[in-house]
Amino acid sequence: MALVVQKYGGTSVGSIERIRNVARRVAKTYDEGNDVVVIVSxxxxxxxxxxxxxxEICEIPDEREYDVVVSTGEQVTIGLLAMCLKSMGYKAKSYLGHQIPIMTDRAHAKARIASIDESRMRADLEKGTIIIVAGFQGIDEEGNITTLGxxxxxTSAVAVAAALxxxxxxxxxxxxxxxxxxPRIVENASKIEKISYDEMLEMASLGAKVLQIRSVEFAKKYGVVIHVRSSFNDNSGTLVMKEDADMETVLVSGVTYNKDEAKISVLRVPDKPGIASQLFSPLSDANITVDMIIQNVSIDGHTDMTFTVxxxxxKKALQIVEAAAGEIGASEVRSDDSIAKVSIVGVGMRSHSGIASKMFQTLSQEGINIEMISTSEIKVSCVIDAKYTxxxxxxxxxAFGLGNEDVKEEKL
Amino acid sequence: MALVVQKYGGTSVGSIERIRNVARRVAKTYDEGNDVVVIVSxxxxxxxxxxxxxxEICEIPDEREYDVVVSTGEQVTIGLLAMCLKSMGYKAKSYLGHQIPIMTDRAHAKARIASIDESRMRADLEKGTIIIVAGFQGIDEEGNITTLGxxxxxTSAVAVAAALxxxxxxxxxxxxxxxxxxPRIVENASKIEKISYDEMLEMASLGAKVLQIRSVEFAKKYGVVIHVRSSFNDNSGTLVMKEDADMETVLVSGVTYNKDEAKISVLRVPDKPGIASQLFSPLSDANITVDMIIQNVSIDGHTDMTFTVxxxxxKKALQIVEAAAGEIGASEVRSDDSIAKVSIVGVGMRSHSGIASKMFQTLSQEGINIEMISTSEIKVSCVIDAKYTxxxxxxxxxAFGLGNEDVKEEKL
Structure with missing residues (x-):
């Protein structure tokens, strides 16, 4: 007998019929002898x-009241799912953030979970009750409703799993x-059986939209094993877990891309202390996140800086940079908004050399020019012209042998 | 400077534009120097x-979870109204049942308010904050969400007004x-300037659907003055308050009717102890409320009983009564579902005689037969054929001079 936390997203509970489906799946897990805690969107x-x-009420809604309004969506779903399970003869009980409670900081609309009191859930589990928890919400120290973004x-699901x-x-x-x-780009993309937290973090932040990044960070911190799977079939999915020996034998786990960035270059920037800060502080003040930053070697006391936003x-960034470039005495600003970032990710890179150069070679063989490069311990990213994505x-x-052989054969 | 509690119903907050209207009205009351607490549906x-x-999920939803779901309606409105007031530059804050808290008993879907802690609201009012409270909801001792029916x-509004x-x-x-x-029946029906709690209770239970009965009982118990008025104009409305000397001079305050009842007669019931209970217990077991009950004088040890449901x-009542009538040895059951109850209400009746007979005479002059009569200190009800309602x-x-003379003159 295990303690299983299940989280169902908006599509999985998108209609009354689908909520019934979820209830059946939950009931099945319970009937197999498990304790079950369900988090729903x-x-x-x-x-x-x-x-x-x-x-409609106002362009920039007050954040505290915004959270009061948007947190009702999950409240409706937990009530419906709990009453569905009860009508099927199971003991079930819904919990809102304040009823557990799930304590967060005070950052409305993007709160972080501070602690979860597992005692009430534990007591209900001991009575054989299936617990349904509202995702996305918590309360701060003053009892205000907060939401997690x-x-x-x-993240709610992983945090509850960690607490229990x-x-x-x-x-x-x-x-x-x-x-x-x-899989929309590569027909024989294959499902990854297991992946480490760090790889998943790179995959998530690079464009694979399966899991919220913060939930993976949370899982890594508390060692929660995540099983990503479909609510529409019984196939086993992908385990996100601590790195093990198997994983290191895989050189590259995945290829990701991101077309949502643009590139800005500032040419002939005087190379002296404080210049980078003069360039990037106004961007940060305007809440613009700068991703890759590359600074070339200095020639004649001047350097070129390129970065993506x-x-x-x-447009906003370009205006800010052009103003700042004038002030710091740069010669020119160039920009390009039709770029893409492609990346390869894998913990195997740590212990194997030649992965990056294989990537560069592969792209070059197709005549794809690499405009920027950035690397970390477990990933290599290249900025290229968007049309080659x-x-x-x-x-x-x-090139990295990631294709599903079965699919390939079927195509032959 | 006064402390004003305002309650806006579903129609008054039925759209974004109407919520804006409510915000303007609340702001105006605040600008006039009042502390304002708003309850919304x-x-x-x-x-x-x-x-x-x-x-859709199940025919008879679990009551605890039902309350979790239906209480979200008010939660959305308080958030929207609070953010609207804030965007207009006012200090405003929404409160859910559990944040005040409004404590109730455990009777889900029809809970009764047990107590309201006014301290948090009081502290916010002292800071000049406009308080927006979710109507319809509270929590029980275990923190479960309850709704009031x-x-x-x-009732939420009156209870908050009483607490503060x-x-x-x-x-x-x-x-x-x-x-x-x-006014749909009598064109020159006139607005009542003030009415006592007891009259309002009779009016409400007899069919005037302006206020929930329980809210009037609550107001009576705690001496809360209710001002019923329109959210679509600035006219003064009706004050519901403690009886005063003025009120007694009015013989009849209002005429009400109710077409939602049916009449059942049981003929030649043996007149012995326990018979009434044998007849009415099965109805009460089936959760059927019996309203008027009339028992005629006994002849030959038998009596006739008539009542309304x-x-x-x-149909359900008729089946039950026919079964019971057989058991107790009654001769026959007659029934009629095309009846109406018309009533006159007024505290003046207590000190004036002849009101009831004037009512009977008025009906008789029009050839309307009275099938049942029931009276209380401040009302007389007659059951008649529904077609004469x-x-x-x-x-x-x-006959009781209730018409608005202005309207009459306009018609001449």
Whole structure:
């Protein structure tokens, strides 16, 4: 008998019929002899509807009241799921953030979980009750409702699993698991059986939208095993867990891409202390996140700096940078918003050399120019012209042998 | 400077534009130098939508979880109204039942308020904050969400007003106040300036659907002055308050009617102890409320009993009564579901005689037969054939001089 935490996203609970499906799945897990705690999101579309209401009232809604409104989506789902299970003859009970309580900091709309009191849940589990917890929400020290930001229910689930020392935290979604790359681009992308927290973090932040990043950080910190799987079938999905010996034998686990960035270069910047700060402080003041930063070697006391920003902030960033470039005496600002970042990720890189050069070679063989490079211990990212994105992903996926052989054979 | 509690019903907050209107009205009251506490209902239609969701899941939803779901309607409205006031530059803060807290008993879907801790609200009022409270909801001792039943926001408002010892509890609705009778039937029905709690209770239970009965009982118990008025204009409405000398001079305050009952007669019932209980216990076991009961004088050791039940329960009641009638040896059961109850209400009756006979005479002059009569200190009710309802209401309204003279003159 295990303690299983299950999380169902908005699509999985998107209609009354789907909520019934979830109830059947929960009941099955319970009938197999497990203790079950379920975390649910709002029904698909509901959070958007609530956000739209707040924006009709005023352009920039007060954050405390925003959380009061948007947290109702999950409240509806937990009530419906609990009453469904009860009507099927199971003991079930819904819990809101304040009823557990799930304590967070005071950062409305992007709160972080500070602590979870597991005692009431534990007592109910001992009575054989299935527990249904509202995802996405908590309360601060003054009892105000807080929400964790989009995708926050993943973090709720992992945090509850950590508090209860659950055996596994199953995250149900509308795909079968984490794939070696986007199956819309590479037909024979294969499901990854298991992946380390660090790889998953790189995959998530680089564009694989399966899990909220923060939930993976949380899982890593508390050693929670996450099982990402589909709520529409019984296939086993992807385990996100502590790195093991098996994983190191895999050189590259996945290929990701991100087309949501733009590139800005500042040429002939006087190379002296404080220059970088003069350039980047105004961006940070404007809440623009700078991702890759590359500074070339200094020649004649001048250097070139290139960096990427979210494409949504591109125009605003360009204005700010042009003003700052004038002040620091740079010669020119160049920019490009049709770039893409492709990356390979894998813990195996740590102990194997030649991975990066294989990536560069593969891209070059296809005539794809590399505009920027950035590396970490377990990933290599290249910025390229956006029009080559799909080609680059496909050849890298092939070069590192990530394809599903079964699919390949079927195509022959 | 006064402490004003305002309650806005579902129609008054039925759209974003109407919520803005409510915010302006609240702001105006605040700008006039008052402390303001606002209680709001769910947006019109929202509670019905939520109830429908629960019924799609299962026919008889679990009551605890039902309350979790349906209480979200008010939560959305308080958040929207608070953020609207904040965007207008006012200090405002929303409160859910558990944040005050409003403590209730454990009777889900029809809970009764046990106590309200006014200390947090008081502290916020002292800081000049406008307080927005979710109507309809509270929590029980274990922190479970409870709801007060349909129309419960009226009771929330009166209870908050009582806890804060507010100067007045304004109940905003889509009509101008309490009328002498239904204006759809009598064109010159006039708005009542003030009415006693007891009269209002009789009016409410007899069919005038302006205030939830329980809220009036609560107001009476704690001496809260209720001001029923329209949220769509600035007219003064109806004050519901302690009886005063003025009120006694009015013989009849209003004429009400109720078409939602049906009549059942049991003939030649053996007149011996325990018979009434044998007849009515099975009805009460089936949760059928019996309203008027009339037992005729006994002849030959037998009597006739007639009573009314809600029309919705008519068929079920008839089956039960026919079974019971056989057991107790009654000769026959007769029934009629096309009846109406018309009533006159007024505290003046206590000190004036001849009111009831004037009512009987008025009906008789129009050839309307009276099938049952029941009286209390401040009301007289007659059961008549349903087809005469409008006629009866009109002639009684006229006979007791309740018409608005202005309207009459306009018609001449």
């Amino acid at each position: 709002a029904m698909a579309g509901e959070t958007n509807r609530l956000v739209a209401l707040t924006q 989009r995708g926050g229910s993943d 020392k659950a055996d596994v935290c199953e995250i149900y979604t509308d795909v079968d698991g984490v794939y070696t790359t986007d 979210p494409r949504a902030d591109y 799909e080609l680059a992903v496909r050849v890298l996926h092939e | 769910a947006m019109a239609g929202e509670t019905n939508r939520l109830v429908a969701l629960t019924q 349909r129309g419960g926001s009226d 010892k507010a100067d007045v509890c304004e109940i905003y609705t889509d009509v101008d106040g309490v009328y002498t009778t239904d 809600p029309r919705a329960d008519y 409008e006629l009866a209401v009109r002639v009684l309204h006229e």
